[in-house]
Amino acid sequence: MREGRLSGRLIALGVTGSISAYKAVELLRLLTAEGADVVVMLSPSATRFVGPLSFAALSRHPVESDVLDLLPDGRIGHIVIADSADAIVVAPATAHWLAAMANGLSGDVVTAAALATSAPVVVAPAMDGDMWTHPATVSNVARLRDDFGYTVVAPESGPLASGQTGVGRLAELPAIVDAVVAAVGGRPIRQASAAARPPVVDAAPRDADLVGRRIVITAGGTREPIDPVRYIGNRSTGKMGVAVADAAIARGAAVTLIAAAVEVALPPEGHVVRVETAAGLREALRDAMPLADALVMAAAVADFTPMAPSDRKISRAGGGLTLELSPTPDLLAEIAALGAGSGDGPGTAAPILVGFAAETGGLERAPEKLRAKGIDLLVANDVSEAGSGFGTDTNRVTILDRGGTVDALPLMTKREVADRILDRVARALDARDAAAQTAGMHPDMQEGRPA
Numbered sequence: 001m002r003e004g005r006l007s008g009r010l011i012a013l014g015v016t017g018s019i020s021a022y023k024a025v026e027l028l029r030l031l032t033a034e035g036a037d038v039v040v041m042l043s044p045s046a047t048r049f050v051g052p053l054s055f056a057a058l059s060r061h062p063v064e065s066d067v068l069d070l071l072p073d074g075r076i077g078h079i080v081i082a083d084s085a086d087a088i089v090v091a092p093a094t095a096h097w098l099a100a101m102a103n104g105l106s107g108d109v110v111t112a113a114a115l116a117t118s119a120p121v122v123v124a125p126a127m128d129g130d131m132w133t134h135p136a137t138v139s140n141v142a143r144l145r146d147d148f149g150y151t152v153v154a155p156e157s158g159p160l161a162s163g164q165t166g167v168g169r170l171a172e173l174p175a176i177v178d179a180v181v182a183a184v185g186g187r188p189i190r191q192a193s194a195a196a197r198p199p200v201v202d203a204a205p206r207d208a209d210l211v212g213r214r215i216v217i218t219a220g221g222t223r224e225p226i227d228p229v230r231y232i233g234n235r236s237t238g239k240m241g242v243a244v245a246d247a248a249i250a251r252g253a254a255v256t257l258i259a260a261a262v263e264v265a266l267p268p269e270g271h272v273v274r275v276e277t278a279a280g281l282r283e284a285l286r287d288a289m290p291l292a293d294a295l296v297m298a299a300a301v302a303d304f305t306p307m308a309p310s311d312r313k314i315s316r317a318g319g320g321l322t323l324e325l326s327p328t329p330d331l332l333a334e335i336a337a338l339g340a341g342s343g344d345g346p347g348t349a350a351p352i353l354v355g356f357a358a359e360t361g362g363l364e365r366a367p368e369k370l371r372a373k374g375i376d377l378l379v380a381n382d383v384s385e386a387g388s389g390f391g392t393d394t395n396r397v398t399i400l401d402r403g404g405t406v407d408a409l410p411l412m413t414k415r416e417v418a419d420r421i422l423d424r425v426a427r428a429l430d431a432r433d434a435a436a437q438t439a440g441m442h443p444d445m446q447e448g449r450p451a
């Protein structure tokens with residue numbers, strides 16, 4: 001997915017009971033292509049024109065269609081949307097919906113969310129030509145635009161469902177997308193926290209495609225001691241690494257999780273090794289890697305460590321304090337340098353190595369990091385971006401591989417990111433095995449050679 005004009009935004013798409021409701025599926029796709037996370041609301045009439053399934057599958061959020069339904073976690077769906085959406089776009093908006101909205105009648109989820117929000121609202125009406133020119137509709141539209149400050153994307157002229165030709169066709173979808181972009185332009189993202197946003201549809205469960213694979217995963221932040229009570233740490237909570245471990249276990253892998261400081265529950269299955277420092281992590285990796293098929297290095301390892309940690313608490317009485325730091329080794333690059341034959345486990349092929357790069361303010365340096373470390377996959381994210389990085393339940397990452405492929409994924413849960421990474425690891429392991437088998441064959445038996 002390309003970097004879009006709505007990246008990181010939550011857009012609530014309200015669909016009402018018009019013949020053109022089917023176009024809202026394409027509108028959802030266009031908004032998503034602009035990088036938006038989209039949640040869909042249907043009026044009860046809209047559900048007679050279009051079912052929720054396509055919307056839920058494409059948006060990865062459950063569809064809200066009953067204003068009296070609560071979310072599974074007890075929250076009120078239309079209030080969650082009202083409070084977290086960066087904009088609400090109602091397309092198509094029926095004459096009935098415009099009237100209800102103009103009068104504040106919150107009998108359906110779309111009106112209720114629009115009434116409860118402080119986000120900008122974009123409305124794209126669609127109806128029969130006479131309905132559009134009726135004084136009731138004209139004054140309702142004027143009220144929405146002039147009194148409520150809504151953006152109205154006027155319908156266009158053309159053939160209508162009634163068989164007549166006139167003004168009433170839903171505006172072209174790119175014009176509606178542009179209006180949404182303009183409405184949110186310059187405003188800060190309202191709710192980056194996944195917890196405050198609408199729930200997501202669970203990721204499609206993966207097959208047990210990692211059975212028999214031994215995967216080492218590191219998680220959390222290392223702590224480099226200054227003295228017995230103080231340390232240099234980082235903001236990693238371990239959520240991403242633990243999500244990878246959970247996902248790998250669910251897919252049948254034998255997991256060794258090397259956990260530095262983490263703030264989340266560790267998986268009860270899997271072999272957990274606790275470490276504190278970069279040096280401890282290095283030792284644990286040295287023990288675990290000879291048998292590993294793959295390493296996913298999600299831990300945030302300190303780049304520097306105090307050269308001479310004190311074995312007694314440093315007193316303030318001495319005045320100021322200058323710490324001398326030495327760089328820690330690049331653990332992933334070290335393992336990559338061992339290359340093929342580093343393992344005496346299942347085959348002596350080199351393990352598949354996955355690194356993470358937490359950047360701030362863009363990912364320009366990521367391709368060079370992948371090359372310099374000599375690894376197979378690099379998962380890069382901009383931790384300064386809303387919804388990505390430390391402590392969040394979501395992440396928006398770009399996966400780069402040795403072959404130069406760059407896969408920019410949309411904002412998604414860390415569990416889904418974990419599965420996307422493991423999809424690539426599973427494929428790379430299969431390719432590695434196939435290559436090893438081919439290499440072991442008599443040359444005449446190799447693919448492409450005559451027998």
Ligand SMILES: Cc1cc2nc3c(=O)[nH]c(=O)nc-3n(C[C@H](O)[C@H](O)[C@H](O)COP(=O)(O)O)c2cc1C
Pocket residue numbers: 015016017018019020043044045046093094095096097108126127128131161
């Ligand atoms: C086939 C069909 C097509 C319709 N298309 C429209 C339409 O394009 N615009 C409109 O305002 N009403 C249209 N209506 C009428 C609405 O569905 C009706 O007013 C309904 O109550 C709207 O409810 P809602 O605004 O809560 O979705 C249509 C009705 C039918 C049967």
